Amino acid sequence: MPRLPSPTPAQLRRDPLPLRGRTALVTGASRRGGIGYAVARRLAAYGAGVYLHHHVPHDAAMPWGADRTEDVVAGVREALGDPDAPVVAGPGDLTEPDAPADLIGTAAAALGGRLDILVANHALSGSDGSLDEIDAAMLDAHWAVxxxxxxxxxxxxxxxxxxxxxxxxxxxxxxxxSGQDIAGGMPDEIAYGLQKGALASATRSLSTALADLAVTVNCVNPGPVDTDYLHGDAYAAVESHFPAGRWGMPDDPARLIAWLATDEAEWITGQVIDSEGGCRR
Structure with missing residues (x-):
């Protein structure tokens, strides 16, 4: 195969809409304080059509509560770089075995029959504990979701x-x-950390499995991100670990994920990438 030529000056100039004409499914994008919402806004700003998956009952049961779906959609639509790119939202209970395939089909149909980008951002919060506290039901719940x-x-x-x-x-x-492989791990969230570790471990195998389809597969650890789940002294303690003197914000991992979705990242696959902000642990 001939060696590829160096990029031309025109190719080096960044397209302001590098995802124009492409489509994306972002799961777990049900509230404006979350990472999924930030990712969806970045993809939309880059020109992608976006399908927002949500499972409102999960967030409604959490201390942070749920947003109205129409407000989430409006916030993503506001970020559109391409006014012709659609923004669609729909529910899905991913604890059901058939729900993932149904969601892929629904999202593709809503976005014109094609799906280019999959961002699996959803996760189960709660229903977890230390090694002494966990039981089979907790492990099974986190495995399923x-x-x-x-x-x-x-x-x-x-x-x-x-x-x-x-x-x-x-x-x-x-x-x-998540941060299950860094410093002290996640001893108080054994079920969650175990299942997130499984995804990191599967990344290279999945990237090989999808290589012939010209699909890259990467896994992102967003680090501690302020999604409004921690406050007070505990919040300040985490903040003190970062040289920048702040938590990660949802848009921090969103910028990384949006870049991975562009053609600039086509040579990066099978990687587990930390977005940690130089955390001093």
Missing amino acids: DTRSVILLVQAYARLRTRLPDRTPGGRVMMMT
Whole structure:
């Protein structure tokens, strides 16, 4: 194969809408304080059509509560770089075995029959504990949401991509891990940390499985992000670990994920990438 030429000056200039004409599904994008919402806004700002998956009952049961879906959609639509790119939202209970495949089909249909980018951002909060506290039900609940549903989403996404012409560009999968492999791990969230670790471990295998479809697969650890779940002294204690003197904000990992979705990142796959802000642990 001949060596690829160096980029021309025109190619070096960044397209302000690098995702124009492409489509994305972002799971777990049900509230404006979350990472999924920030990711969706970045993708929309880059020109992508976006389908926002939500499971409002989960957030409604949490201390932070749920947003109105129409407010979430309005916030993403506000960020549109391409006014012709659609923004659609729909529900899905990913604890159900058939829900991931149904969601992929629904999102693709809503976005014109094609899905280029999958950002599996959803996760189960709560229902966890230390080694002494966890039980089979906690482990099973986190497995179903945090790991099984993600793998089934990737499977359904890959099957959809096989219907496109050979090696259609722009295929991207981004999964979310956590800080389970850094410093002291997550001893008080054994079930969550275990299942997030499984996704990180599967990243390279999935990237190999999807390589022939010209799809990259990467896993992002967003680090401690202020999604309005911690306050007071505990918040200040985390903040003190960062040289910048602040928590990560949802848009910090969103910028990384949006960049991974562009053609600039087409040579990056099979990686677990930390967005940690230089944390001093």
